[in-house]
Amino acid sequence: MKKKINKEELQHKIIETITKRKGRIKRKDLWKASKISSEIGTKALMELIKNGKLLQVEEYINGKKTLYLKLPSKELKIISLEPLKGIPCLPCNEYNFCSEMGNLTPITCKKMDEWLEAS
Numbered sequence: 390m391k392k393k394i395n396k397e398e399l400q401h402k403i404i405e406t407i408t409k410r411k412g413r414i415k416r417k418d419l420w421k422a423s424k425i426s427s428e429i430g431t432k433a434l435m436e437l438i439k440n441g442k443l444l445q446v447e448e449y450i451n452g453k454k455t456l457y458l459k460l461p462s463k464e465l466k467i468i469s470l471e472p473l474k475g476i477p478c479l480p481c482n483e484y485n486f487c488s489e490m491g492n493l494t495p496i497t498c499k500k501m502d503e504w505l506e507a508s
């Protein structure tokens with residue numbers, strides 16, 4: 390008689406399978422690769438996605454939508470905000486009305502020109 394597998398074991402097996410595939414797998418390939426039936430594993434998979442332990446992303450290959458499952462990246466990129474120090478847009482009262490198009494744009498803004506010249 391086969392041992393009944395619980396949800397945590399299913400989730401562990403799903404993560405392990407995706408890890409072995411370098412952190413990414415087509416969703417349709419998951420069940421065959423993990424040797425879990427979709428009927429048993431779908432609920433565990435959906436919980437992993439809901440809790441952010443797995444990402445489900447759509448990619449278009451030759452115009453055809455394919456669902457991929459990916460492990461979330463553990464790398465956090467730290468970027469310096471130093472180059473933006475003193476940018477006039479953050480305290481600007483016109484910020485909500487300024488855009489690439491229209492009368493008020495960064496291209497014609499004197500405050501922006503002054504900041505760029507001083508930077």
Ligand code: SF4
Pocket residue numbers: 477478479481482483484487488493494495496498499500501
């Ligand atoms: S570009 Fe000029 S007008 Fe626009 S938000 Fe920045 S400072 Fe304000």
